[in-house]
Amino acid sequence: MDLQLAGKVALVTGGSVGIGKATALQLSQEGVGVAICARTRETLEAAANEISQQTGGRVLPVPTDTTVPEQVNAMVQTTVDAFGRLDILVNNAGRPGGQATGPLSEVSDEDAMEDITFKFMTYLRSSRAAAEHMKRQGFGRIINVGGLAGRNVGTIAGARNLAITHLTKNLSVELGQYGITANVVHPGGTRTERTAGLVAAEAQKRGISEAEAEKQMYGDTAIRRIVDAEEVGYVITFLASPLSVSVTGEVIAAGGGSGRALYI
Numbered sequence: 001m002d003l004q005l006a007g008k009v010a011l012v013t014g015g016s017v018g019i020g021k022a023t024a025l026q027l028s029q030e031g032v033g034v035a036i037c038a039r040t041r042e043t044l045e046a047a048a049n050e051i052s053q054q055t056g057g058r059v060l061p062v063p064t065d066t067t068v069p070e071q072v073n074a075m076v077q078t079t080v081d082a083f084g085r086l087d088i089l090v091n092n093a094g095r096p097g098g099q100a101t102g103p104l105s106e107v108s109d110e111d112a113m114e115d116i117t118f119k120f121m122t123y124l125r126s127s128r129a130a131a132e133h134m135k136r137q138g139f140g141r142i143i144n145v146g147g148l149a150g151r152n153v154g155t156i157a158g159a160r161n162l163a164i165t166h167l168t169k170n171l172s173v174e175l176g177q178y179g180i181t182a183n184v185v186h187p188g189g190t191r192t193e194r195t196a197g198l199v200a201a202e203a204q205k206r207g208i209s210e211a212e213a214e215k216q217m218y219g220d221t222a223i224r225r226i227v228d229a230e231e232v233g234y235v236i237t238f239l240a241s242p243l244s245v246s247v248t249g250e251v252i253a254a255g256g257g258s259g260r261a262l263y264i
């Protein structure tokens with residue numbers, strides 16, 4: 001299947017490592033011009049070079065802190081200035097698991113507020129800025145990366161992901177008339193550069209092998225293993241394609257069948 005992505009332009013936030021980098025690589029492989037953002041310039045530039053060398057495509061590093069409104073507008077403008085258009089926005093930058101962890105009785109107001117404002121506000125701001133260009137073009141794809149914590153109680157990160165879902169449906173209704181779709185992808189436990197360290201620490205804590213620790217931490221999915229970042233990237237890449245036009249305002253889980261609840 002030709003995804004009809006060649007010649008399109010994408011902006012992937014948090015594109016220096018993990019799911020963002022894997023997505024940027026998939027998009028670049030499909031012939032998309034890609035801008036990636038993150039705060040750490042060195043890692044960001046290394047990722048852009050690596051992807052570009054692998055695919056032969058243009059990958060532009062745009063150092064940005066997405067929590068700073070002016071930087072978000074500048075990031076979108078820099079992308080449009082460099083590539084002449086913007087077709088695809090992947091909102092992905094975030095802190096996996098969130099800042100506020102532990103029982104709600106012990107969570108500080110500051111950490112909870114940071115979790116809610118970080119992803120929700122940054123996704124809103126970048127969607128708003130990107131949509132102006134997409135409207136003019138009569139085409140756009142917004143993919144907001146949430147997380148399966150949104151389908152379970154127990155964390156502020158879950159509430160944050162649910163807020164992103166509401167925002168995304170809202171965007172889909174407002175922007176559909178301009179040829180723009182908006183969807184959420186919820187990763188579950190996903191293998192990124194951080195995973196080996198997390199597994200090793202857990203193995204040491206429990207006095208078990210790393211293989212056993214990984215199974216206990218991530219094996220309770222229908223596919224009985226952790227999902228790789230690139231496998232989340234495939235889903236995002238399909239949603240970025242013009243062929244995905246019939247899917248908008250939806251929430252797609254890319255967690256390998258995590259959880260037992262039914263969503264109808």
Ligand SMILES: NC(=O)c1ccc[n+]([C@@H]2O[C@H](COP(=O)([O-])OP(=O)(O)OC[C@H]3O[C@@H](n4cnc5c(N)ncnc54)[C@H](OP(=O)(O)O)[C@@H]3O)[C@@H](O)[C@H]2O)c1
Binds near residue numbers: 041
């Ligand atoms: N991995 C999982 O198991 C999992 C599960 C559920 C949901 N998710 C969600 O999937 C997304 C990606 O997760 P991941 O595991 O791939 O994350 P990751 O490996 O920790 O990478 C996060 C990326 O975001 C960037 N970033 C963080 N804060 C930023 C800021 N303020 N401004 C700009 N860039 C920023 C980071 O670079 P800098 O630090 O240099 O800025 C990095 O490029 C997140 O939204 C996360 O909540 C992940």
